[in-house]
Amino acid sequence: xxxxxxxxxxxLIIGLVYFFLPLLAxxxxxxxxxxxxxxxxxxxxxxxxxxxxxxxxxxxFWALLTIVFSLLLxxxxxxxxxxxxxxxxxxxxxxxxxPFVVPAVVLVFGMSSLYGxxxxxxxxxxxxxxxxxxxxxxxxxxxxxxxxYRAVDTGLRxxxxxxxxxxxxxxxxxxxxxxxxxxxxxxxxAILSGVFLTFAIVMGEFTFASLLYWPxxxxxxxxxxxxxxxxxxxxxxxSFLLTWASIGLMQWVGRGxxxxxxxxxx
Amino acid sequence: MGITNEKLTxxxxxxxxxxxPPSKRASSSIVNWLPLAPxxxxxxxFLFLPSISIFIGSFESVDGGFTFDNIIALFxxxxxxxxxxxxxxxxxxxxxxxxxxxxxxxxxVVLGGLPKGLRTFMTTFSGVxxxxxxxxxxxxxxxxxxxxxxxxxxxxxxxxxDIHAGGFTIxxxxxxxxxxxxxxFPLMVLIMAPALDGLRREWSEACANLGGTSWHYxxxxxxxxxxxxxxxxxxxxxxxxxxxxxTAYAFSGSFINLVPILIGAQMQGDVLFNPGLGNALALxxxxxxxxxxxxxxxxxxRAARWLQ
Numbered sequence: 001x002x003x004x005x006x007x008x009x010x011x012l013i014i015g016l017v018y019f020f021l022p023l024l025a026x027x028x029x030x031x032x033x034x035x036x037x038x039x040x041x042x043x044x045x046x047x048x049x050x051x052x053x054x055x056x057x058x059x060x061f062w063a064l065l066t067i068v069f070s071l072l073l074x075x076x077x078x079x080x081x082x083x084x085x086x087x088x089x090x091x092x093x094x095x096x097x098x099p100f101v102v103p104a105v106v107l108v109f110g111m112s113s114l115y116g117x118x119x120x121x122x123x124x125x126x127x128x129x130x131x132x133x134x135x136x137x138x139x140x141x142x143x144x145x146x147x148x149y150r151a152v153d154t155g156l157r158x159x160x161x162x163x164x165x166x167x168x169x170x171x172x173x174x175x176x177x178x179x180x181x182x183x184x185x186x187x188x189x190a191i192l193s194g195v196f197l198t199f200a201i202v203m204g205e206f207t208f209a210s211l212l213y214w215p216x217x218x219x220x221x222x223x224x225x226x227x228x229x230x231x232x233x234x235x236x237x238x239s240f241l242l243t244w245a246s247i248g249l250m251q252w253v254g255r256g257x258x259x260x261x262x263x264x265x266x
Numbered sequence: 267m268g269i270t271n272e273k274l275t276x277x278x279x280x281x282x283x284x285x286x287p288p289s290k291r292a293s294s295s296i297v298n299w300l301p302l303a304p305x306x307x308x309x310x311x312f313l314f315l316p317s318i319s320i321f322i323g324s325f326e327s328v329d330g331g332f333t334f335d336n337i338i339a340l341f342x343x344x345x346x347x348x349x350x351x352x353x354x355x356x357x358x359x360x361x362x363x364x365x366x367x368x369x370x371x372x373x374x375v376v377l378g379g380l381p382k383g384l385r386t387f388m389t390t391f392s393g394v395x396x397x398x399x400x401x402x403x404x405x406x407x408x409x410x411x412x413x414x415x416x417x418x419x420x421x422x423x424x425x426x427x428d429i430h431a432g433g434f435t436i437x438x439x440x441x442x443x444x445x446x447x448x449x450x451f452p453l454m455v456l457i458m459a460p461a462l463d464g465l466r467r468e469w470s471e472a473c474a475n476l477g478g479t480s481w482h483y484x485x486x487x488x489x490x491x492x493x494x495x496x497x498x499x500x501x502x503x504x505x506x507x508x509x510x511x512x513t514a515y516a517f518s519g520s521f522i523n524l525v526p527i528l529i530g531a532q533m534q535g536d537v538l539f540n541p542g543l544g545n546a547l548a549l550x551x552x553x554x555x556x557x558x559x560x561x562x563x564x565x566x567x568r569a570a571r572w573l574q
Contacts, residue, residue, distance in 0.1 A: 005378065005379050005380075007374070007378070008373075008374035008375075008378025008379060008380050009374075009378075009380065011370045011371055011373075011374040011378075012371065012374050012375065012378070012380060012384065012388075014367075015367075015371045015374075015388070015451075018447070018448070018451075019391060019395060019452075021410060021416075021417065022403075022406040022407055022409070022410045022448065023406065024416070025406070025409045025410035025415060025416035025417065026405065026406040026409040026410070028409070028416055029409035029414075029415075029416065030409075073304065073305055073308055074305075076301065076304075077301075077302055077304075077305040080298075080301045080302060081302070084298045084301075085298040085299060085301075085302060087298075088298075088299065088302055091306075092302070092305065095305070095306070095309045095313065097559065097563070098309070098313050098314075099313070100502075100505060100555070100559055101505075101552060101555045101556050101559045102313065102316075102317055102552055102555070103508070103509025103510075103511070103526065103551060103555065104509065104511060105509065105511040105526040105529050105530055105548075106317075106320065106509070106526075106529065106548040106551050106552055107312075107313070107316055107317075108533070109316075109320065109529055109532075109533055109544060109545075109548050110315075110316025110317055110319050110320045110548065111312065111316045112533060113319060113320075113323060113541065113545075114315060114316050114319040118319060118323075119315075119319075135312070138308070138311070138312040139312065141308070141312070142309075142312055142313055197397075200397050201397070204399075204400050204401065204402060205400070205512075206400045206401050206511075206512035206515070206516065207511045207512050207530075210512075210515075211530060211533050211534070218400060218401050218512065221401040221402065221405070221516075222401050222515070222516050225401065225404070225405055225516060229414075232405045232408075233405050233406075233408075233409050235402065235405070236401075236402035236403075236405035236406050236409075239398075239401075239402035240394075240398055240402060240406075243394055243397050243398050244394050247390070247393045247394045247397060248390065248394070250393075251389075251390050251393060
């Protein structure tokens, strides 16, 4: 028993070193902008750049749009699958797994050629979406779909959708009331964890924003990385704290709810 | 998209003016599926149609005619073969490495007799680490083992050991593999921890009662039960690394010839001078990901039998 314990500790320590060494190194690096001194100079530089706020703001805006559309799309669908159309479950689940099969870089490639004039009817392009943020936000909704759906689905499993809905219907409630006043509050925890994870994914996302040429925090960080030393590491620390906050909040609201989450966009 | 729309309107039109009350089944199936229409419409527009466009584009020559040349190029052009080789190698290395180490770590925190708080901490941290990828992860590892990195400097000052002496650079397949591992093994921990929880105490007790040792228990009971989720998750890790673009791009630019990097370069400046080749490269990725996903799902089904 004792030896087993030692092995467990050893593996744990290796794991912790792997986890924390890069974070420590990044933080350490970000403090060394002025030679032979530990200062927050890199952070000052990072935070005085107007571009930082602009791009961060854009990412925040994309994240909000993604969350709103994702919820509008996922919650009614998952609810309906639970209540009425259980036969649709395999189909819906198939769709929510598809983003694992089609990598972001492939999806953005397909979207930009399709909606950049590639979708033709009788030789004339129909539905040109380049120049609008629709492909970007739609792509983010797709990227977060597996996590959002899974979160909402887990939440719906935990409540008796049928009884709640039928009780509400027999008391004369409208659909708006059922969805907003009955289902939504019961799913609050599940929805919040989906929201935080989506937020974490979109805030740092690079592939879509960069290849569709939209301003966002991810491409901004990459640009700074190519131009400067030290500031990129300060931004990495900020980004890590953001991820930590979103995931931490997510696990905090979802504690005990049996939520599990998988990785985001790399 | 046009087709889906027509279908929908045809259905809703057909629903209203029927003279005879429709049979319960027919009407309920339309009513039951209609609310799912926005979801499937959205998925067709932004998931299926782009995929179909890639499929069609793979068989299109530069002047728009039909050709197999793009697909043939995947197997004959050296750059493409190398890109697939490198991508597959990195994915296989980090998937198996992540799986082994992630499993050991999950085992340590779930069954290793460590304080309970450590497990919660480790799962939270794994959640964060598996999501901490892309550009900031690349920066973190540049600060760790880049030319001026903490570990590089420390090895030099403490041991006089120059990691670049043997011609090694972190901007290589090995270096990128180390970076990918950072989001790979936490994912394994996240998935394996609940699976290890599913091993019931009764099973090991039954094994012990029958005179089995701990080795017997793992060889004949626990491992066979865990193997589908182990393999399944390894496949998931494989796909996770295979599709990664942001991390590789921010870490090494286009130094390392990976399939996603090639596709990205093609999008940014038509470097292949033929959109069909870009489509074919993308199609190859989807093909490999599909195979791994089918493997993952079927193994997951087997695993679910035991982990109720």
